[in-house]
Amino acid sequence: MENLIFLQDCYEDNEERHKSFHDDMVGMVHDAFGIPNIDDAETENSSESTQVFGPNEETKSFFNLIKDAEQPLYPGCEKFTQLSFIVRMLSLKVMSGWTDKSFTLLLELLIEAFPEGVRLPNSYYKANKMTTYLDFTYKTWDACPNHCMLFKDENKDIGECVICHASRYKEDDSNDPNTSKNTIANKNGGKRVAAKQVRYFPLKARLKRLFMSSKTSSLMTWHAKERIDDGVLRHPADSQAWKAFDIKKFFIC
Structure with a gap:
């Protein structure tokens, strides 16, 4: 019952x-x-x-x-x-x-x-x-089909992996003899299809939502305001190493 x-x-x-x-x-x-x-x-x-x-x-x-x-x-x-x-x-x-x-x-x-x-x-x-x-956004990047690299920043315009030399695009496009590996458009003028893609959800935007939301902002500051300091190690944040890290105020983004 x-x-x-x-x-x-x-x-x-x-x-x-x-x-x-x-x-x-x-x-x-x-x-x-x-x-x-x-x-x-x-x-x-x-x-x-x-x-x-x-x-x-x-x-x-x-x-x-x-x-x-x-x-x-x-x-x-x-x-x-x-x-x-x-x-x-x-x-x-x-x-x-x-x-x-x-x-x-x-x-x-x-x-x-x-x-x-x-x-x-x-x-x-x-x-x-x-x-x-x-701010529910994400970025999409082409990736090596063998998980070697992402085609972004200085590598955004290349057509093959710099490590394993696998094609960035699907085989039906890359086998076209008239299409260069570094050409983004296919023979029909359309955009070539990437062999693999990854989606990146920006961390800063997610943290911003957590701190700005009235439902979660108090939880994000709990360790700083509500934590009990009685010498008992309940969480790694209670350790001296963690506290020393907080004092130095490192910012990792």
Whole structure:
């Protein structure tokens, strides 16, 4: 019986977190831009902390996202806003491995199926562009098929690995006698297909989100503010070597 109660509590807890995922889109936008949410801020010294936003591109994007986070998905919809639905859809795309084309086709079907006035982009490109300023970005680099190197920086324009000399591109393109190894375009004028690619998620952007989010910022500073110093080694951060490293304030990026 206790196990059933425990499972029910876990289910209810997950349901609550699931609801808050949709309800806090405005808070997520505020965190992404580093702008305090007026509803959550303390009223003390409010006149001193008030910021005036100029008409720059970042400010325009901020207010556009706030608008998307507050508008219902379609007239009368109470469960989703435009932004919360798009964020959820993009999350499902990643978890389920949907292609860009299948995502676009699904959006087109949903636009037809939902009531008139639905606020949905009609392509993956437009949906992904809505979240650009939330900093959910990554870089794509071509890689050696044998994992020797990345084709970036000074090696971004070469067509073969400098270590094993494997072709950067798939064999059906590289076997074309009229195509040079260092040529990016194929015989039809299209871009040649890389044999292997890697995706890099910038560490600085991820750390920035963790420190700026109202949900995780306190956890990021826990070791500095909440750690108990009683001589007991509970974590490597309690060791003298770690403390000495912190004092020297090395920055590794």
